[in-house]
Amino acid sequence: MLTEKLHAALTDDAVETDRGEARRFVRHLVSLMSTKIADGLIDPKLVLAWLMSAGGAPGYLIGALVPVREAGALLPQIMLARVIQRQSIRKYIWAAGAFLQGAAALGIAAAAVMLDGPALGWTIVACLSVLSLARAACSASYKDILARTVETGARGTVSGAAGTVAASVVFAFAALLAFQIIPLTIGAISVAIAIAGALWIIASLVFAGLDEPADERGEDTLGSLADIIKPLRTDHELRVYILARGLLTATALAPPFLVILAGTDGTGGLGNLGLLMLASSLAAIASSYIWGRLSDTSSRATMMFSGLLAGAALGAAATIGLITGRLEAVWLAPALLFVAQIGYEGVRAARKTHLTDMNTGGQKALYTALSNTLIGVLLLAGGIFGVIANAFGPAVVLGIFAGMSVVGALTASRLSNVQKDA
Missing domain, CATH: 1.20.1250.20 (MFS general substrate transporter like domains)
Incomplete structure (x- = not known):
């Protein structure tokens, strides 16, 4: 099967692996790969900053992008941990977070072609806030899911492989922009951001099908x-x-x-x-x-x-x-x-x-x-x-x-x- 071959090739696993183990590995790989590509296409430090500047958004809103993106994805995680701890199956938390990130990205793409000035800036910051909070849910739940569905010795590999593929796609996108094969226009960047939104939604659907064993300790122990x-x-x-x-x-x-x-x-x-x-x-x-x-x-x-x-x-x-x-x-x-x-x-x-x-x-x-x-x-x-x-x-x-x-x-x-x- 293709999944077993891909698992063996990436992990150098010479022993015949369990089919379920290989499928879980590939679902993680596809989900992470999709979200990492989306992250690169919507990069707040470069892509969103350029988009807001081109659309005439105020400088103070452009300066808020990175703090909103980074801190918003991390600060709520103590509160989220209690919710996650209560769930015996946690893949749906990650899937819901990915879906919301996709919806927020689609909102940014729509705002870029419909708005300008302060309205554009505030709308993008608001959508980015939703995206960051949804990302917090994914981040807080993922390592626990990974530890229970992918074997030790392959966890860093699945993330690294997904990162390499995603970086290749983002590299190609950057090259097309740098050589002006893709025009550096609000419309073109909006399409890229819409693609990012679609990729997050695809990742959500793929991850929801993960074979995750129930955690019998699914209760609030915090x-x-x-x-x-x-x-x-x-x-x-x-x-x-x-x-x-x-x-x-x-x-x-x-x-x-x-x-x-x-x-x-x-x-x-x-x-x-x-x-x-x-x-x-x-x-x-x-x-x-x-x-x-x-x-x-x-x-x-x-x-x-x-x-x-x-x-x-x-x-x-x-x-x-x-x-x-x-x-x-x-x-x-x-x-x-x-x-x-x-x-x-x-x-x-x-x-x-x-x-x-x-x-x-x-x-x-x-x-x-x-x-x-x-x-x-x-x-x-x-x-x-x-x-x-x-x-x-x-x-x-x-x-x-x-x-x-x-x-x-x-x-x-x-x-x-x-x-x-x-």
């Missing part, structure tokens, strides 16, 4: 707020994990400041913006699957190495920026972004796999929600870096991010090798 935050007091591994992940958020926050340092913060040429999009996509294509496989071997070592790699790229950008004032050579910013994004992809794969494989005493959803909520607060506070950039320049901010990445990598060295203990 208790009071003190019970919810108890793992922070009792689990050293979780505390170190959250600290390392918090420091390594620098790898996610850095790209806009690289864009500013390159002089393409909305006033530069389209060519540079296209090259930056291509560099980001190529980094994901080149590294997602590899990082996923390495994470299945040692998520701790993967987090350490990728954090150091990102820190080196950001440190180089900061140094050049402090000396010259900007990244003037047309190839320099894309090259540095490429390396930094490879590091980011490694951090992303490693922290997901580490939490999935970590021993949580049957509280995977709670651990996921607790860590994501704390990281959401940190990302919301990350708006201070924009103030620092305005006062001292983007090179200073990139220097701070480089330091955070290195310290985050060193902190990750204190984590356990959870794959060895599994």
Whole structure:
């Protein structure tokens, strides 16, 4: 069967696998692949920011895109964890979240062709808020579902493989834009966003058919707020994990400041913006699957190495920026972004796999929600870096991010090798 062959090819599983196991793996793969492509097509840092700017939306609404997108997807997860914990079957929570993201994306596409000015800006921010909250439901439920439906040793692989395929599609989209094969118009971007909406809805339908075993513990075991935050007091591994992940958020926050340092913060040429999009996509294509496989071997070592790699790229950008004032050579910013994004992809794969494989005493959803909520607060506070950039320049901010990445990598060295203990 095709599913068994695909499962064996991606996992290097020489032993004949159970047909149900292969089907579950492929459903995860198709669902993740669809949502990751959709994420790339609607990227708030680039696509939605350009769309709102082209449509005459106010600057303060454009500046709200990334905080709404990131914090909105993380902050509600403590509340969602209680709902998830009560469900014996949890795939429908993820499927509903994906469906709502698709509906919100279709709303953005419609607004882009029907509205302009403040009305366009407020409508996109409102739809993005719905999309982010729906994403929170997917994020809070997914690792628990993954841990119960895909075997250890293949979890990072399914995410990495989906990321590689999705990045290839987004890369092709970026290339078509950069070479003006697809015209950079509101209409064309609206079509891309509508396609993203359709992909989320397809992912929802595919995931709803997943063969998920019932969790007989499907009851509310979270208790009071003190019970919810108890793992922070009792689990050293979780505390170190959250600290390392918090420091390594620098790898996610850095790209806009690289864009500013390159002089393409909305006033530069389209060519540079296209090259930056291509560099980001190529980094994901080149590294997602590899990082996923390495994470299945040692998520701790993967987090350490990728954090150091990102820190080196950001440190180089900061140094050049402090000396010259900007990244003037047309190839320099894309090259540095490429390396930094490879590091980011490694951090992303490693922290997901580490939490999935970590021993949580049957509280995977709670651990996921607790860590994501704390990281959401940190990302919301990350708006201070924009103030620092305005006062001292983007090179200073990139220097701070480089330091955070290195310290985050060193902190990750204190984590356990959870794959060895599994």
